[in-house]
Each structure stands twice: as structure tokens, then as C-alpha cells.
Amino acid sequence: xxxxxxxxxxxxxxxxxxxxxxxxxxxxxxxxxxxxxxxxxxxxxxxxxxxxxxxxxxxxxxxxxxxxxxxxxxxxxxxxxxxxxxxxxxxxxxxxxxxxxxxxxxxxxxxxxxxxxxxxxxxxxxxxxxxxxxxxxxxxxxxxxxxxxxxxxxxxxxxxxxxxxxxxxxxxxxxxxxxxxxxxxxxxxxxxxxxxxxxxxxxxxxxxxxxxxxxxxxxxxxxxxxxxxxxxxxxxxxxxxxxxxxxxxxxxxxxxxxxxxxxxxxxxxxxxxxxxxxxxxxxxxxxxxxxxxxxxxxxxxxxxxxxxxxxxxxxxxxxx
Numbered sequence: 001x002x003x004x005x006x007x008x009x010x011x012x013x014x015x016x017x018x019x020x021x022x023x024x025x026x027x028x029x030x031x032x033x034x035x036x037x038x039x040x041x042x043x044x045x046x047x048x049x050x051x052x053x054x055x056x057x058x059x060x061x062x063x064x065x066x067x068x069x070x071x072x073x074x075x076x077x078x079x080x081x082x083x084x085x086x087x088x089x090x091x092x093x094x095x096x097x098x099x100x101x102x103x104x105x106x107x108x109x110x111x112x113x114x115x116x117x118x119x120x121x122x123x124x125x126x127x128x129x130x131x132x133x134x135x136x137x138x139x140x141x142x143x144x145x146x147x148x149x150x151x152x153x154x155x156x157x158x159x160x161x162x163x164x165x166x167x168x169x170x171x172x173x174x175x176x177x178x179x180x181x182x183x184x185x186x187x188x189x190x191x192x193x194x195x196x197x198x199x200x201x202x203x204x205x206x207x208x209x210x211x212x213x214x215x216x217x218x219x220x221x222x223x224x225x226x227x228x229x230x231x232x233x234x235x236x237x238x239x240x241x242x243x244x245x246x247x248x249x250x251x252x253x254x255x256x257x258x259x260x261x262x263x264x265x266x267x268x269x270x271x272x273x274x275x276x277x278x279x280x281x282x283x284x285x286x287x288x289x290x291x292x293x294x295x296x297x298x299x300x301x302x303x304x305x306x307x308x309x310x311x312x313x314x315x316x317x318x319x320x
Contacts, residue, residue, distance in 0.1 A: 002026045003073035012050045014078035016140040022057040024165045038062035074100045081107030088123040102129045106183035115180040127154035132183040133234035134242035149235035151179035178226025182236040187251045187275045189213045190243035194255020213295040251275035294319045
């Protein structure tokens, strides 16, 4: 018997994952806040807000009542990091102790410096897994070949059954800390590469900087309790490359603007760059653990302190 899967967030990634795994699972519940969108998913089998040209498989059922997730075997969280506590307070009263939780959220709580899995485990003792990699929602929706990492401490058999035949290649590991921090560090590296692009730095220098940043990521992961080898996996190298060198990352865009000495008024424009908060918090984490990272310093000084990117680059370059 196939597991019953609930996906929380009918956004771009949540909908894409629902479509991907629906080929191998009998019943997918896709939760969203918007009643009109849920009605569209159930009546038209579409999600026109994110994928106007796609037909959803009919075994995907839209819901806006979390109580309907009470008998799910697996729940996938694809929500913003800012609402993780609000969601877990509700789910803790609903889900079974045997329900596995998979988080796809790449972020860190600003106030506590806790990762998403650590916050989840404050509320429940359920087996918790981290899905992280070079995941581009539109590619998953298009059923293109895709690969990702899933980290956890439990039995992967249940999780494997969910993703079997989904056209997504999954590598499994037991390094939850390393896998989660890879998804955070890649934001810093993506910003740094964006800054260099905005400055119109030559390719050799950009890639030399990237090489050192990648090696720094291994050192940071290890000092935070993860495994160096995790950075070589899809959640590390694959995700870092995707965010840093391809035009799919908002963090990369933030870096480009900073490299051009352009400061965006986020409140006025309504464009929020989560990478700004990430770089601020990650600088604090590095300082707390006595970790010296030229890449983290470069991003912090340029993006948070608005220092001249050329002066900062020359200073960092001398350290490479």
C-alpha cells in the first residue's frame, strides 16, 4: 500500500513536487491558504498562479484544512522559513507520531540561529528529513531529469517509496546538519558570485574566488558538526553551482546589484532578499564559532555594511 502524502504549500515548489510524486502515489493532498486556488486545483486540475500551462494529475487533491492531514504517512513542508513555527504549532496537534516530515526549506531562524529541522523537532518527535539540492521548481514540473539529496536519521524505506519512479534521482545521507547548512551557505556564495558579476570581474578571478568559497564551505560545515563530504553532494556542490552561476537565484541578483553599488529599498519596492538576513546571521554564527571565512566577510561588508565592493574584493583577494 502506497503512503498517503501531504504537501504543505501549493506554491511553485510544493505544486511541482506534488506533480512529480503523484505518478507513483495514489493520493496526494496539497494544502494552500487560498480557497479559490484550492477550488481550481480540485475542479480544473490546474494551478494557474504558478503553472498556467500545466494540467495537474487527478490524484492531487487541494485542501485548505490542515486537519485533513491527520492520517498522512509523510508530510512535505515547502513553506517560507518565516512561518515554520506557526505551521508546526498547528501540525503538532494534528499529525500522527508515525508521520515522517520532510522539509525543503532552506533557511535559518534569525533570532535563535536554528535550522528548520531543529525547529521542527522542538514541536514533534517525528522522524524528520531534509530535502535539499539544485531544485528548480519549473524543471521538476516539466518532468525534466532532476537530482536532490535527502538527509535523515530514520529508515529511508518509507521516503524511498514516495520518490520512487518520480523522475527525481535521490541520494540519501545521514548528515542532517551538513545538508541543511549547505542550503544556507549556498546563499552566501551565490551573493558573492553575484557581487563579482556586478563588478564585471574577469572569469578567472571569479572562478578562483568560487574555488576558495567552496573549500571554505567544507571547513564551515565541519566546524558546525556536519561532514565535509556532504558538500560534494547534490545538496552542496550541485546547489551551490546552480545558485551561483545560473540566473535562477534572487540571492545572485542581490549580489549583482551590490556589485554595481545599487541599494534596493525593499520596503518601497516590495522586493525582499532573504539573503540579506542570511548573510547577517551567518556572519554572527561564524563569529560565535571562531570561524574565519573571507567569503562570508566579503558578502557581509558589501551587502550589510554597504562598503565599496572593489575595495572589499581587493582586500579579500589578498587572502586567497
